[in-house]
Amino acid sequence: MGMKGNQAQPGFFPKRTHHCHELRRCHIGQRVTLIGWVHSRRDHGGVVFVDLRDREGITQVVFHPDRCPEATQEAHRVREESVLQVWGEVAARPPGTENRRLATGEIEVNADGLRVVSPCAVLPFPLHGGNLPGEELRLSYRFLDLRRRPMLENLRIRHRVLRAIRDYLDGQGFIEVETPILSKSTPEGARDFLVPSRLHRGCFYALPQAPQQYKQLLMVAGLERYYQIARCFRDEDLRADRQPEFTQIDLEASFVDQEELFGWVEGFLEEAFGRVCGVELSLPFPRLSYWEAIDRYGTEKPDLRWPLALSDVSEIFSETGCKIFRAALEQGGVIKAINAKGLAELSLAQLEGLIEEAKSLGAGGLAYVKVEGKEWKSPIARHLTEKEKEALSQRLEVEPGDLLLFSAESWEIACKVLGKIRERVMSWLSKSHIPKEPFAFVWITDFPLFQFDKEANRWEATHHPFTRPHPEDWKLFEEGQYEKVRALAYDLVLNGVEIGSGSLRVHEPELQARIFQILGLDPMIQEKRFGHLLRALSYGAPPHGGIALGVDRLVMMMAGATTIRDVIAFPKNSAGVDLLTGSPTEVELEQLRELGIRTVPYREP
DSSP: OOOOTTBOOTTOOOOOSSOTTOOOGGGTTOEEEEEEEEEEEEEETTEEEEEEEOSSOEEEEEEOTTTOHHHHHHHHHOOTTOEEEEEEEEEEOOTTOOOTTSTTTTEEEEEEEEEEEEOOOOOSSOSSSSOOOOHHHHHHTHHHHTTSHHHHHHHHHHHHHHHHHHHHHHHTTOEEOOOOSSBOOOOOSSBOEEEEOSSSTTOEEEEOSOSHHHHHHHHHTTOOEEEEEEEEEOBOOOBTTBOSEEEEEEEEEESOOHHHHHHHHHHHHHHHIIIIIOOOOOSSOOEEEHHHHHHHHSSSSOOTTSOOOOEEOGGGGTTOOOHHHHHHHHTTOEEEEEEETTOTTOOHHHHHHHHHHHHHTTOSOOEEEEEETTEEESTTGGGOOHHHHHHHHHHHTOOTTOEEEEEEEOHHHHHHHHHHHHHHHHHHHTTTOOOSOSOOEEEEEOOBSEEEETTTTEEEESSOTTBOBOGGGHHHHHTTOGGGOBBSEEEEEETTEEEEEEEEBOOOHHHHHHHHHHTTOOHHHHHHHHHHHHHHHTTTOOOEEEEEEEHHHHHHHHHTOSSGGGGSSSOOOTTSOBTTTTBSOOOOHHHHHHHTOOOOOOOOO
């Protein structure tokens, strides 16, 4: 059967003369053809107004019954989000009806006809205006969710960010190289996604957690400067800023030091933020060692948008009469404090919530002082001398209305407690204050090379096993004082979120083998897992280093989104399921037979 009315005929390929954002007053009187989706439809006394939308914008189309009666009748019936082709004449909007919010708001198209190119079924949720449904429904109809302007703009931001970075790195002599997706499983860190081989039964590929070893091999191969917009896969639990598959900006370079790598990263971020956000970044980014970050902010991922830091006030209380402070100092602990500016108004319930949070982190409690006018109100206030108050006022820049919070514990616990309290305070401040700088970057350097896993009774690599020891700590490394050895490793943090991590690498096979040994890998396991790398390093490997930045997290923050799912075209949900396609799914038994695989019921270990 043929198609009725003005619907598109089979083999019909619709044309347009303009996109829906192009028409202006200079086009008045011209005959045009537009095609797009029905963004909205309004019936006004027989006259039908249709806002027609394509990727670039919206144009108002008017159907007059005395001008095009059949098309007007059809326009009465058309559903939102159907695809229409319309043709007619550009005209000025009547005075007083202009829409300043639209680029095309001074004109409209008086339609002479329409064709329904593709009708739309009843929508599962409204796409424009009103309250959006839950994320689960939107992910199930992601092809509709992506029609919403904010989602489209997020993908456009992502595209522009990657284009800016590519342009910059190309100008710096980097070569883009694709590394394998089907790789070798070398269990370190997160779990691998495994892919069975049909041709080699019982053997498996692994999807790469990162192209770490391949990019080091490219340095051995003499490429000197490599980069890749790399797809990576990790079989781990999910959260707002994590997906089982993700994208990173991966780069590696030979004959470089840490500062040169920092300069490249700062350069392409300056380019991306300038071109995409119109934001001028302040370069160079500040640097903090790992221990400085913990001491001043209680975390290796500090949010520096707020000038809120931890202070060690132990010496102020060296002769204190406050029992909890004196006991902490006598046991070798510290007294650290933070000034929550302007938050003396917090309720008792809110303060009790902070105290409970401190206890959950291993502290005995949390002391506080409310500075109300000239009066210091607190359960510990009567134990504070005027000398101590004066010293605290100078050290913490105390003003009326401030809230002083104290943790008297070991250094580690005091930092951890006040670091978490600082995050809570910043969340309160953000509701009423706008930070001076919307984007606060900081480099965190000199991480510990190793950390000891007491439960497993072995050393683990803090970053990964290919990281160089700090040259100043070489003697400590030789003496086996591994807990004191720093790494030539670094993270890039933006607004309290780690967006990048890297290091200078081990390029000597003997040193690499020794680090593997410290991590508990005997020579046989080293050969099985990393023999290819150790062999490559023995053939004139250049000194090299690199870094990888998470594209999804970076774009999320640039777009002002709250989850990386909003900047990925087809993400998984919080359970790792693609609600649009229904994956992961069971497969046919015949497929499993070809692979030599049989599934068995899972039993808790």
